[in-house]
Amino acid sequence: xxxxxxxxxxxxxxxxxxxxxxxxxxxxxxxxxxxxxxxxxxxxxxxxxxxxxxxxxxxxxxxxxxxxxxxxxxxxxxxxxxxxxxxxxxxxxxxxxxxxxxxxxxxxxxxxxxxxxxxxxxxxxxxxxxxxxxxxxxxxxxxxxxxxxxxxxxxxxxxxxxxxxxxxxxxxxxxxxxxxxxxxxxxxxxxxxxxxxxxxxxxxxxxxxxxxxxxxxxxxxxxxxxxxxxxxxxxxxxxxxxxxxxxxxxxxxxxxxxx
DNA sequence: CCCTATGTTCCCAA
DNA sequence: CTTGGGAACATAGG
Numbered sequence: 206x207x208x209x210x211x212x213x214x215x216x217x218x219x220x221x222x223x224x225x226x227x228x229x230x231x232x233x234x235x236x237x238x239x240x241x242x243x244x245x246x247x248x249x250x251x252x253x254x255x256x257x258x259x260x261x262x263x264x265x266x267x268x269x270x271x272x273x274x275x276x277x278x279x280x281x282x283x284x285x286x287x288x289x290x291x292x293x294x295x296x297x298x299x300x301x302x303x304x305x306x307x308x309x310x311x312x313x314x315x316x317x318x319x320x321x322x323x324x325x326x327x328x329x330x331x332x333x334x335x336x337x338x339x340x341x342x343x344x345x346x347x348x349x350x351x352x353x354x355x356x357x358x359x360x361x362x363x364x365x366x367x368x369x370x371x372x373x374x375x376x377x378x379x380x381x382x383x384x385x386x387x388x389x390x391x392x393x394x395x396x397x398x399x400x401x402x403x404x405x406x407x408x409x410x411x412x413x414x415x416x417x418x419x420x421x422x423x424x425x426x427x428x429x430x431x432x433x434x435x436x437x438x439x440x441x442x443x444x445x446x447x448x449x450x451x452x453x454x455x456x457x458x459x460x461x462x463x464x
Numbered sequence: 465c466c467c468t469a470t471g472t473t474c475c476c477a478a
Numbered sequence: 479c480t481t482g483g484g485a486a487c488a489t490a491g492g
Contacts, residue, residue, distance in 0.1 A: 206469070206470030206471075207470065207471095208470055208471090211470075257470095257471075257472095272471080272472085273471090274471050274472070274487095275469070275470075275471050275472090275487095275488090275489095276469085276470095276471095276488090276489075276490085277471095291489090308488080308489055308490065309469090309487085309488050309489050309490080310487085310488055310489075311471070311472080311487065311488070311489095313472090344480095344481095345481080345482095346481080346482085347481080347482065351482085354471090356471090356472080363470050363471070364469095364470055364471085365470050366470085409470090410470070412470075413469075413470080413491095414469095414470090415470070432470090452482090452483075452484085453483090453484075453485090454469095454470095454471095455468075455469080
């Protein structure tokens with residue numbers, strides 16, 4: 206269930222193993238993912254991330270774009286004989302095999318032409334983005350948490366990091382986006398960058414099943430202040446962390462110091 | 465049986 | 479037209 210830091214981790218690790226390498230074979234186990242015969246024989250010239258999507262640019266000028274959605278995983282193996290449980294497709298290289306595993310089958314793979322895609326900023330809600338974002342927010346009455354999760358506004362923030370960002374900025378998740386003050390937007394920008402970058406350094410959050418390309422867990426779960434911590438003490442004020450459902454998503458927050 | 469799950473898209477009502 | 483809310487997608491685990 207990767208968000209920006211997890212996909213960024215996969216990107217960096219993919220570059221270590223597939224950059225410049227030739228795709229020798231592709232096996233599609235789940236036909237729902239589609240067929241990509243033009244990928245065979247192509248070399249991977251770049252690996253990049255767009256929000257939570259991962260792009261592998263081929264020397265044909267097209268790019269394979271993968272979105273892992275809720276349960277998708279990528280795994281690099283130096284041995285491969287039979288499809289693993291829930292495996293959806295495999296790319297074979299001389300040096301190893303790239304496996305996509307996805308129990309819930311929501312992940313998508315598609316063609317993209319990278320040259321025509323405007324690249325959004327690598328990280329969402331950077332300081333320079335604030336005028337645009339706060340102008341958009343000014344006419345949105347949705348909860349600020351829903352606004353942070355809107356991938357068309359800023360790409361990459363998911364449910365765990367939205368909870369963590371709002372806690373770090375001391376903002377109530379249900380607060381309407383249009384009601385945030387300029388100072389609150391400044392705080393949001395500052396904590397978003399630091400939380401996401403710290404999570405990338407920790408190779409993602411393994412709170413349930415996230416594993417990186419080489420099957421290792423991340424370390425960022427150690428740094429979570431509210432997500433998954435209902436009933437624990439808020440590290441800032443000591444009040445008990447609560448959980449409620451907002452827009453169908455579990456929302457963890459401190460009812461005392463998030464206003 | 466119930467609920468939950470790190471995501472996105474579609475449908476519908478206002 | 480926009481906005482916002484809920485269901486749907488499909489599966490596993492508690």
